[in-house]
Amino acid sequence: MSRDQMRELQSEKLRKIVAHAYNNSPFYKKRFDEHGVHPDDIKSIDDIVKLPFTVKQDLRDNYPFGMMCVPMTDILRLHASSGTTGKPIVVGYTAKDLDNWADAVARCLSAYGLGSNDMVQIAYGYGLFTGGLGAHDGVTKIGGTVIPTSSGNTQKQLQLMQDFGATAVACTPSYALYMAEEIRKQGLDIKNFKLKVGIFGAEPWTEAMRKELEDKLQIRAFDIYGLTEISGPGVGGECECQNGTHLWEDLYYPEIIDPVTLQPVEPGQKGELVFTTLDKWGMPMIRYRTRDLTYLNYDKCECGRTAVRMGKILGRSDDMMIIRGVNVFPSQVESILLEFPEYEPYFLIEVDRVNNTDTFDIQVEVKPEFYTDRINELVRLRQRLTARIQSVIGIQPNIKIVQPGTIERSTGKAKRAIDHRKFE
């Protein structure tokens, strides 16, 4: 499909879904009215910028069914994601929504080279979490064989995977690494497995993890992207080129906005990812702010697909700080540290205001094997990091090398930035 044809299709679908949301949801009607926009104002996909945003808090405020746009009798399935704070997010799907979602997952599976001859072990959790059942319906859609093991019981997983001859496994990349480790520990030979594809998502992962998974499991490892609010897994997936995640933009229309001004950025620029579900009727999401930071590439892919590609998730817009007028994301510091073999990937940013100027201190640790008795080597190492951060972020940090083990190690929820500034 050419990009013009795609825009045509998106425009038509947007008009319909916006009218549906406005006419059937008190939430959207109120939100649109307050924003001074009416469905009649939406003529083409370009008019999407006239619409108000939806955020996660809206889903919490309307718990459990306040966002539904059809009678509950038309809702065939409910999923929910438990947040770390507050009420869970609930989503409901009509028959058509489930079919579209399965179709989106099926497109991912085809892009990975899977088809009706494949046997896919689904080690994502089955339940309220969208991972298990989402992947399940996608495999069924392509006519493949589902092994619905769900997550956990690794020994059984590996036994069935080997005995049944699963050709693909779907799970989180960290669980896949764990399984690879168990295969080694139990003395199993990967040659006795028939795996060729890994379908990994639901958490961020790196190129280094991809390489490790591909080596250890003798597979090609592909990203599957998604989020509960938009459908679940399968909003996008990589193709055989492994060069960006194709988004199925006839179903889920992506935009990138500046998280501060909320204006669209130039194509290719980084910003916050926003989705509008163009063909989801039970609970449409209009301009839903994902808080994920990334960029979009509209160039035609080498695989032949014209579907837009999303880059890596660079971080969360919630984490953004404005230091000396510049937008700074902790994830930028992390990716720079990963470029330096001499530094540990852990850091702590501290921001304060002294004499009306923002300070920007970053604590880092040097790996034990790179310590030296030569002070000049450490000084140079520190200068290289300072210069690199200044060139990428645009402001000069004060790098503090701290003793090994000083910085908190726990990943994910670790506090990576502290803002001491007081804004009256």
Added chain:
Amino acid sequence: MLIRQISVFLENEKGKFAEIARLLGNNGINMKAFTVSETQDFGIARIIVERDQIERAFNLIKANSYAVTMTHVVYLECAHKPGAMAEAMEKLSAAGISVEYMYAFADSSSEFSRVIIRPDNTELANQIIAEL
């Protein structure tokens, strides 16, 4: 002669070197010599202890979460006479060796000054010093 030296990374906080000295002292390890180099932000302490205590000192410091390295340095006993040190340094320089840092320590019971030299080419510097 080549001897082993312990180097410890110090965050530039007052009392960090005192912590190291106390740690060694409490464990009956005597520092024979030391020097601390500092920049505005951090420092490195270089320490010489008795040969039979060096492994223990190293492990003790490491176990207390300090970044510590062990390196070979050249040990020179320099006679207490004018020009003795100059001669040694001229020989190293003539061989193209540059000195990263050095420090001396005195021992009143001895006729020598003891000097620790950290050259860029440790092996060659050691040979030259041995032939003095």
